[in-house]
Amino acid sequence: MSLLKKFVVLPVMAAVLTSPLTLAKDIDYPTKRLNYTIAFGPGGGNDLMSRTVVDILKKYKLYDRNIRVDNLAGGSGAVGFNHVAQQAGNPYHLTSTSGNFLGTPLVSNTGWTYQDFTPIGLLAQDAMFIVVRADSPYQSAKDFVEHAKQNRVTIGGTGAAGPERVVASLFAESAGFTYDYVPSQDGGGMVTSLTSKSVDAIVANPSEVSGQIKAGNFRPLAYSEAQRSTIYKHVPTFKEQGYDFAFSLPRGVVMPKDVDKDVQQWWVETLQRVVDTPEWKEYLETNSLSGNTVWGDDFAKNLAATNADFERVLTQIGAIK
Template identity: 85%
Template sequence: MSLLKTLVAAPVLATILISPVSLAKDLDYPTKRLNYTIAFGPGGGNDLMSRTVVDILKKYDYYDNTIRVDNIAGGSGAVGFNFVAQKKGNPYHLTSTSGNFLGTPLVSNTGWTYEDFTPIGLLAQDAMFIVVRADSQFETAQDFVEYAKSNRVTVGGTGAAGPERVVASLFAEAGGFSYDYVPSQDGGGMVTSLTSKSVDAIVANPSEVSGQIKAGNFRPLAYSEAQRSTVYTEVPTFKEQGYDFAFSLPRGVVMPGGVDENVQQWWVDTMKKVVQTQEWKDYLNTNSLSGNTVWGEDFAKNLAATNADFKRVLTQIGAIK
């Protein structure tokens, strides 16, 4: 081989030798038990998602070793997430994210934030509808905005400082109007506030209002994810109606910080297989979750953007200083 050909071939050969696939094989991963921590008690949304993921990993032999699942609840997720954060560099620990993964560190001194974890993937997006009664004069988000600019409007949601309040505030900011927020104790009370005409609209998780929508009692005006829901494909997003924001709770998977990037890629590839199964698709439909996925460092950017919106709105309403 000529000197020129040797020089040209060398970087190509080097690239092949250090490819992620090659290095992942060199790591001989996995060889140990996986520890999957659920930062909340049994029966909740995070628990259901986590156990669905683990069941799929086991059923299809996507993880070639045993998997231990532990519920470590406390402090709105703070205790369990802290347990995983303390395992820095350990490639045998996973946990599932939720709204509290971002919200809890904003309002409490947890000692960790989302930045202390290695992002694997956003497997499902838990976004919100803004919903009005079927007999409302508002047919679109623009109808609502035009009315709200010259009239007092009330928007309901669950809790005083949750994701419903964040979406309502981002909508008002993007649309240039003011509103009064009416919190309810739970989803049932929020639905009642709209049916009783105590509020003009509510911001709600699709699962909380899907029955009323199907019955023809409620009309969704917009969806808060950047893309349309994979379940409610007929509902337009705020973005496509001209309101430049998106907000959804991150139902994803992360590992402790400092994990080797080839292990990170191994899990990205594995979770991509998980979300293609019928079991995962059934989980999304049953729980009214959108299946739009985001992976690796793009997931990190998604967490950063969502966290910034959450922090800004909570600061505006006085929930954090």
Template identity: 45%
Template structure:
């Protein structure tokens, strides 16, 4: 004879099994439902218009739109300030949201090293590293400094002003390491956008700037700017003839800027999977190949957990450099 307690226990076990089954079905349904065409994708650009981060994000969205890789609307927002702290701080606050996304730069790594941002790179959901780029030191086309040797010689007497995007990031690390190696000082001036930097350079408010070649090719072609030296291993011909690498003038620094894609912290696994697969599709398009070539980047693609490991390793390397330079304690 079955007691009331045994009947109750059997009922509870059946209910638990049913609930587990319902939970699994719900999870499967959620995975199938992502992305919801009714949800607007909120894409944060952590810097102002015209810079490398902005160009990459808008290129990706153009490709996504052309090939129908996302079924809903996409809202691009430039949330500039604090060397990326404002934009990525906004993304960090969207914890668990699979519809909050951003493109990255070196500032994702360096900004939390120098300020209490409340987030670090590993907090975000890693999607993909898509490329890396290197930087050139630029002067005006009519500058008295015709070569990097001219620049260094003058700098040993009067430290030049040099503009970069953000405060303590790759734009700061590259000229700082180079100047230390070459035996001169610099006065680094931070800007939130490439457009502001270019205006300052052309109006003679700063002596020089550091930029990705793709951001200044037009100004090189027009003669408004001249490249003096390049941090990468091979100088893009678009920078002009006779431009040396830092290694060629005896001061190799070995630093590149990572450009990738992240989601908000703790984004659903379905969202992570979807965007990894989407980035794979983007990387195979002719438009992406054109972007890489046109912006003089190095295609360097890794996904998911490998990208997270890359960010962690790169942050450790950047932290070592900044501590050695006395920039952070």
């Protein structure tokens, strides 16, 4: 069935789409099961985004074959991303990007970089909270800094060189304190490290700690975007509190390299429909993510620029020797 015919028989999407799209030319795709690899364990921000995308694909029948979803955690994303990178030319593999998609190859010999993938789309921008337990004495980032200048503190995050590590180091550099960083394998382990008092604070994606914040167990002290979160409007940014930095990373979707251009365009158009659904808008709002999108070759340029910034910051903090 052609792509055009498929979308003609889905009138429900007419109410969802708000802008006209140029359909890819008629190609014999898809004909097989899609394999969607999540390079991290269940419960983290990458897992939540990936499963939201897959759920929307299924609900609106945007992919008319089966979809298999696998969590292949390990090596701060290296295992799962390597699995997809090894599928060069195979149009039936997708994965979701994260900070570790850029950071892990910069600090480890992974055998792949972001250039070994076909860019489909940047679906959201991602920033971080620094969070403490609700029973901690810290009511603000300033309180935490005052303590950290007099005492050695520990800050947790996911992975050794992800955005959590970058935000923690930018905070410490800007505020003038030192700290020990404690990486966890996934979001669940990171949350446990704070609840068990193994660390003094964690830097986390809002989606990873929103439940604990709503339950009154965690207290966010600062937000790493330049503007306040649209959901957690009461949480000031680092900049507002006198720490002159901001940091966020893209959340997007990529395929293995050497995928046919027509298939790449098919996925660009399909994911444009995904981000135009109410379910995706709800996901953005719930997880305090901006919905700025970038597609195809423009996404490749975005990844290159972000990677350059990431490399510079990781070099400054000593993560790259």
